[in-house]
Amino acid sequence: MWIEKLSCGVLRVLTPLGPRYIEPTFWQRVHLLWIFRNFQTLPPQVLRPWEQRLIDGLCAEQRFTALPQLNGVEDAPVIGTLERRPPIAVEALPARRASARVTDAVARS
Numbered sequence: 001m002w003i004e005k006l007s008c009g010v011l012r013v014l015t016p017l018g019p020r021y022i023e024p025t026f027w028q029r030v031h032l033l034w035i036f037r038n039f040q041t042l043p044p045q046v047l048r049p050w051e052q053r054l055i056d057g058l059c060a061e062q063r064f065t066a067l068p069q070l071n072g073v074e075d076a077p078v079i080g081t082l083e084r085r086p087p088i089a090v091e092a093l094p095a096r097r098a099s100a101r102v103t104d105a106v107a108r109s
Contacts (some may be wrong), residue, residue, distance in 0.1 A: 001077065005033060009079040010065065011058065021078075022058050023065045029079060036080030043083045055082060 009029055011022045024032060035051050036042065044052060 002033060005077045005079045006030065009033075009077045011055075012081040013055075013059065013080060019081075020064045021066065023063050024079075028054065031078045036085050037079070040078075041081040041083060059084075067104065079090060093097050 006026075006029055009024075009032070011024060011032055013020045013022060031051075031054055035047070035054075044055070053074065
């Protein structure tokens with residue numbers, strides 16, 4: 001299976017618009033196989049700086065493609081999936097004031 005990924009594999013990037021497929025060069029596929037050797041799906045936060053630069057470069061080149069097919073029948077093998085979704089916005093909660101009972105109990109001790 002890794003031979004097929006090495007020869008014609010694609011990288012899947014999950015975006016808010018849906019999955020996008022990038023067709024890397026041979027040497028980029030070698031690096032991607034190393035990055036995704038233990039996990040099929042990774043978030044960008046766990047990548048090393050050189051791995052993040054590689055992925056950013058692939059996305060910047062915009063070599064996106066439709067999921068290519070091998071022999072016209074089955075889909076091309078996916079080397080790995082990068083979860084590139086926007087961060088979830090978290091509401092800032094208003095500051096809480098301490099209860100009078102708690103401050104009185106602490107002051108008496």
